[in-house]
Amino acid sequence: MSTNSDYHSMWANLGLDLAKHDALLGALGQLYQQTFLAQRDRPAGMAYFDFVMSEVHGLRIKELVDARAAGRKVVGSFCVYVPEELILALDGVSVGLCAGAEFGFDAAEQYLPRTTCALIKSFFGFALEKVCPYLAACDLVVGEATCDGKKKAYETFAGLVGRFHAMDMPQHHSPEGRALLKAEFLKLAGELEEVTGRRLEPARLRAAIATVNARRAALARLARLRAADPAPISGLDALLVNQVAFYDDPVRFTKAVTDMCDELERRVASGEGVAPKGAPRILLSGCPMAVPNWKVPALVEQAGAVIVGEESCVGERGARNLVDATGETVEELIDRLVDRYFQIDCAIYTPNPERLDHVRVMRHDLRADGIIHYALQFCTPYQMEAIGVERQLEAEAVPVLRIETDYGAEDAGQLRTRIEAFIERLRG
């Protein structure tokens, strides 16, 4: 990660704590080296994503600062329910806010119970320790009332950021739930118009829908290519691409993914891959993995298996289903957005049978031998669903390993043992 001294004045202007920020970037750089650059047979196309990551707090932040200087607004969010199409249609820049590192947890626990998931503690820690330039560059932060943890945490978090918009969320896939989501999208549209000083126009909204659709289609193409055996790309690299999707310029990102997919198609045609043909194939399912939460995928692939898909918001759940861009008015187009976003099968919904069905479909399509269900400790929605997922799939003779963990390294040894035993079971 670039700690280029040229960026220090930019970080200082954003109000970051430079000493803590340097320490964070130093640790991230080392972790990236060990986790990603040490892999073998990576596609050449990953060079772009390595570059983006090396400049994740440098060049990309400079782009945000320059965009703001040119009058554009930066909008941060934590969840794939926030419709980025509305932000882009108002010439805003949408950024996902980092919540994947154990940093500042002591400070976070001054505001949150210890029994809060690592994702929430992480975004508090980053804000309190002043180490997140994305958050610092935001003109608006959107927080969705998904799980109870986030819902309550945002009450306090709103006071730590400049401008905060709370978005209510349905909990049922019912007509009333859909109506609530639509009302919230309309409210968010009003807030974004106020922040940006612009009006939503159908043509611009259609163009924004096309931009985000193109990115989702590129990610879906990448996901499909992973069905090949041997897999043409590691699960770690594919996860990284999905993580970068939350930070990068969407048009540039789509081109980089498309170019890499061309390369992966050539790899598949020539039988080239990242793991030996026949290596155990794993589908990861569960909580989203934000940068730099790479612990479990790294352990899985270091143990000789290959991850072929992520049933997760940083992965399939965030990227699947395109928005139908037909509509003459802003409200018609917002209806089309609701149609797409309402299909997201997050565990905050009850009941949520669509998610298990989709795990089955992904396992079949990607030819996965087993499922690793990944839940963060204290994440009640995914921990609860994990038990049903495990029971149902094991009853269908699909091997499942259920993991609950956090962002720390303390349990890495124990996890490695369990993961290796699971992979042996798949080989058996």
Ligand code: SF4
């Ligand atoms: S898991 Fe649910 S709350 Fe978390 S990002 Fe996905 S949709 Fe949002």
Ligand code: SF4
């Ligand atoms: S990981 Fe679970 S508890 Fe944490 S924010 Fe997401 S849904 Fe909520």
